[in-house]
Amino acid sequence: MDKLIINGNIPLKGEVRISGAKNAALPILAGCLLTGEPVQISNIPQLHDVTTIMSLLGQMGVRLTLDERSNIEVNASQIDSFNAPYELVRTMRASVLVLGPLLGRFGRAEVSLPGGCAIGTRPVDQHLKGMQALGADIRVENGYIKAHAKERLKGASIIMDLVTVTGTENIMMAAVLAKGQTTIHNAAREPEVEDLANFLNTLGAQISGAGSSTIIIEGVDALKGGTYQVLPDRIETGTYLTAAAITCGKVKLKNTRPDTLESILLKLEEAGATINTGSNWIELDMCGNRAKAVNVSTAPYPAFPTDMQAQIMALNTVATGTGIITETVFENRFMHVQELIRMGANISLKGNTAICTGIANLTGAPTMATDLRASASLVLAGLAATGETTVDRIYHIDRGYECIEEKLSQLGARIHRIPS
Numbered sequence: 001m002d003k004l005i006i007n008g009n010i011p012l013k014g015e016v017r018i019s020g021a022k023n024a025a026l027p028i029l030a031g032c033l034l035t036g037e038p039v040q041i042s043n044i045p046q047l048h049d050v051t052t053i054m055s056l057l058g059q060m061g062v063r064l065t066l067d068e069r070s071n072i073e074v075n076a077s078q079i080d081s082f083n084a085p086y087e088l089v090r091t092m093r094a095s096v097l098v099l100g101p102l103l104g105r106f107g108r109a110e111v112s113l114p115g116g117c118a119i120g121t122r123p124v125d126q127h128l129k130g131m132q133a134l135g136a137d138i139r140v141e142n143g144y145i146k147a148h149a150k151e152r153l154k155g156a157s158i159i160m161d162l163v164t165v166t167g168t169e170n171i172m173m174a175a176v177l178a179k180g181q182t183t184i185h186n187a188a189r190e191p192e193v194e195d196l197a198n199f200l201n202t203l204g205a206q207i208s209g210a211g212s213s214t215i216i217i218e219g220v221d222a223l224k225g226g227t228y229q230v231l232p233d234r235i236e237t238g239t240y241l242t243a244a245a246i247t248c249g250k251v252k253l254k255n256t257r258p259d260t261l262e263s264i265l266l267k268l269e270e271a272g273a274t275i276n277t278g279s280n281w282i283e284l285d286m287c288g289n290r291a292k293a294v295n296v297s298t299a300p301y302p303a304f305p306t307d308m309q310a311q312i313m314a315l316n317t318v319a320t321g322t323g324i325i326t327e328t329v330f331e332n333r334f335m336h337v338q339e340l341i342r343m344g345a346n347i348s349l350k351g352n353t354a355i356c357t358g359i360a361n362l363t364g365a366p367t368m369a370t371d372l373r374a375s376a377s378l379v380l381a382g383l384a385a386t387g388e389t390t391v392d393r394i395y396h397i398d399r400g401y402e403c404i405e406e407k408l409s410q411l412g413a414r415i416h417r418i419p420s
Contacts, residue, residue: 002398003418004391004405006382008364011288012249012411018237018256019045019402020230024192026094027169028199028230029053032074033062033101034176035203037225042071044230045402048395052092056084060098079106086112086143092399096124097166099145100174103136107149113140130158130171134178155180155219163188163300168215169196176205178219187215190301191260195231202226232280234260235307236401239376241265241284242311243408245273246318246384250285251411258282263304270294271315291315293323293358300329310336310377317345318384319358326353336374339367343381343389364389369396376401383413 020043030053032039044050054064054072061080065073082102089095089112102109114124124145128138131147133156139146155178158171168188173196175182187193189211197210203226206218237256244251245268258265258277265275268284271291276283293316298306306329316323317340327333334354337347343362348355364387369375375397382389391397394417397404405415 001392001420002394004379004394005416005418006364006379006389006391007387007414008247008383008385008389009361010247010383010412010414012244012247012251012383012408012413014411015252015254016240016407016410017254018232018240019043021045021192021195021233022047022049022400023165024195025050025230026053027097027166027173027192027196028228029057029072029074030097030101031173031196031200033057033060033076033079033098034105034173034200035223035225036077038073038075039203039225040071040073040227042069042227042229043232044070044072045233046070047399047402049092049094049399052088053095056088056095056098082106082108082110084111089114094166096127097170097173099127099131099147100170100172103131103147103149104153104174104177107152109145109147111145111147113143113145124167126160126162126164126167127170130167130184131174133158134171134174134182153178155182155217157183158185160184160186162186165190165193168193172197172207172215172217173200175217175219176200176207176223177221178217180219182217182219184215184217185213187213188300189213191231191234191257199228202228231260232256234264235305237261237282238264238308239311239380239401240407241268241282242308242315243380243383243411244284245271245286245291246315246380248286248288248290249411250283252281252283254281256280256282263302264308267294267296267304267312271319291319293319293321293356295324297326298329306333307373309333310373311380313337313347313354313356314340314377314380314384316356316358317347317381318360318362322355322357324353324355328352335370336377339374339378340381342367343385345381361386363387366390366392368392369394372396372400379404379408383408
């Protein structure tokens with residue numbers, strides 16, 4: 001397996017371009033199943049998860065054409081399979097997002113249950129409850145969700161028992177071609193949900209309220225083709241901003257959306273960063289100063305995202321003072337703690353709370369990534385540490401960060417990949 005080798009303790013400086021958001025690109029690509037006309041998608045990140053969902057769509061008969069600029073043309077005019085097999089779904093839970101589009105357009109779908117996840121259980125019961133409310137017959141047999149609708153789905157009022165991003169997206173896509181009006185209450189408010197709604201509206205859907213907790217979908221008979229640009233990745237943005245903060249550096253990130261990062265920017269300012277923003281750029285400057293520890297409690301958008309918890313914890317390890325981090329979204333998302341402790345971090349765990357007292361310097365060490373965001377925190381820790389840090393099992397990081405070693409090198413980091 002590939003490894004990253006980092007020689008740290010160098011302030012990051014310079015500019016880097018942010019890629020398209022993985023968590024927007026995946027549902028948008030799945031949403032292309034809702035139309036038989038060609039769709040052109042730009043700003044698609046080159047990531048393993050994107051390759052996985054493209055493979056899944058290809059197995060269904062979707063024709064995908066990728067140009068030299070990573071723009072994708074998707075043509076789902078001839079679907080000959082309605083199955084999402086375990087072999088693909090087990091590697092990426094977001095594969096379950098084909099359920100809603102297949103059921104909405106074709107009235108049938110057979111999708112493997114996603115199974116377990118390293119950072120905790122993420123059940124799909126809310127997805128299934130929503131599909132049933134729209135009139136689908138749902139059975140779970142032999143590890144597969146088997147969904148059928150003898151007639152066109154019908155609009156319904158759906159109250160989500162808990163906030164779920166993929167659940168909101170799946171139900172929204174199923175409802176786009178349903179007869180009548182669908183209202184999703186307690187919907188996820190994440191920018192990626194809003195981006196999916198904007199994409200579907202570009203194709204002729206009638207969705208309002210996305211970005212709020214109540215989404216209203218007026219069903220239409222069919223969607224057409226179109227072009228769409230995926231929004232920038234707010235978590236990649238937050239990660240590089242934190243990389244600058246942890247190394248006492250100064251960076252400017254281009255092609256991003258400051259309005260999607262308000263909770264992250266507030267915490268970085270609280271940590272002592274000077275932040276300036278434009279419509280599509282963010283500049284962070286630590287003025288050579290060591291960060292101050294911050295307290296964080298994760299929660300659904302617009303609160304502080306769970307996907308930035310590990311990175312902020314890495315920042316707290318070398319900050320002045322003590323920071324308390326409470327994880328409320330996933331029950332097992334502190335697996336990076338033991339690896340940070342191996343680098344000298346002073347962290348104690350009490351249930352879903354981590355108490356971190358900053359030290360002057362971390363020391364490089366061999367580390368092993370356990371999930372996507374945990375691996376990002378180890379890279380950040382390595383950037384701040386004295387000596388050499390090795391991050392193993394970086395296939396995790398390749399799921400969510402496009403060319404991370406190249407982008408960090410642009411900012412002056414001493415980092416390189418060792419192929420397996």
